[in-house]
Amino acid sequence: MPKDGLEIRLDGQGKPMWLVLELTYRCPLKCVWCNNPLDFDQYSKKELSTEEWKRVLHEGRELGALQLGFSGGEPMLRDDIEELVEEAERLGYYTNLITSGVGLTLERLKALKKAGLKQIQLSLQSANRDLTDELVGARAHDLKVDVARMIKAEGFPMVLNVPIFRQNIDQVEDILGLAEDIGVDYIELANIQYYNWALLNREELLPTREQIERAEASVVATRERLGKKMTIYFVIPDYYETRPKACMNGWGTIHLTIAPDGAALPCQEVRVIEGLEFPTVREHSLEWLWNDSPLFKKFRGDEWMKEPCRTCDEKEKDFGGCRCQAFLLTGDAANTDPACAKSPHHHVIEMAVNKARQKHHEPKPLVRRQIGAVTTVFMAHK
């Protein structure tokens, strides 16, 4: 999921400091906010092999990558993850596993510890069993809580990733209480960002401003109470900001994602932008993909910017926001992110926000992430 960039406190000097490997888009869960592509099922036959991933790891280190995320889909569905962690550790990465917890058995957890894995990010959606299970479309709540306790018992630092939306935002206090009880080191309460499945379900998922304010008050109170015991991040949705997020800390500056089929991407969502080519590590070196490919050069720097970004004195702060959001909501990826109040398209954000406020809206069914949930034949698949 795109980050607001606040977690990297280092100028990458043109190096892809943060490398994310999306090992697979396969996943046993059906989350209605999933950020994987709508046609996720088209990728399973094209997944990189163990040896191909190892080559990516080598080339990434040579380019100066330091932080490494194993993500997905559910990365535990790959049976070579222990081997890849071991290789990554040998090469000197700081290794992070980003998981739903499904498939993370005690045996595999111990093997990952032995391989040198540094940190685990586990997702949890609520403090309530029925709600979690409903939201992820599987009986997963109890398993997730057990896995969280197991991760702590094995001595891993842990980040609990809690995606926030209308259905769980009023339970922030309960979720923080559960996290405290488990003993997590960091909890990230991140309002979801609206791409792919989340965008399909936006009308039902977007919380109101009042809900966000109440949740923020719970966060502030818990921070006061716990001090340094648990670090709490609270990310509000950009729909409620008047300035866009500094998406990926700028296109092609520090973030490099490799998709299951080996495509090198400036962010995980970028395939939503039509008209771009997505070359893979099967045909090219990572060095060429990062430094010279047309994709990475497309929105690097500020040459591509239009008004109002071009002459804006904040352009070095937020880089014009998110290219994917600009494309999805305005039809042109080079436009200012409409989350910015200066954007001539800002009304599309205001309309979504106003809709969330309506008291008597007719509920729509949430579309679960699964094959056949939406028609994807129209998506030209490369």
Added chain:
Amino acid sequence: MSENRHFEPEDRPQMDPKYLLRWEKSQDAYVLLYPEGVIKLNSSAAEILKRCTGEFNVDKITAELKALFVDSTNIEKSIYKFLEVSHAKGWIRD
């Protein structure tokens, strides 16, 4: 938030195991790696943190730093300040 921790000469600061300190050739510097983050350190910060193992007291750390750096005026004060900041950031703990 809790008040700043003040260090005494006999305290033995220790790095929080969540943080990993190591030399990074591509940055030509020591870096501090932790969940979701990277911090590049200047040489004096790195030399202090290298000694935050729980084995050395602040007095010993100060003496070693003085021997390492030619310009060591005011170094004592800045070491104490740096430890305070590191503690506040959670890099080192009691």
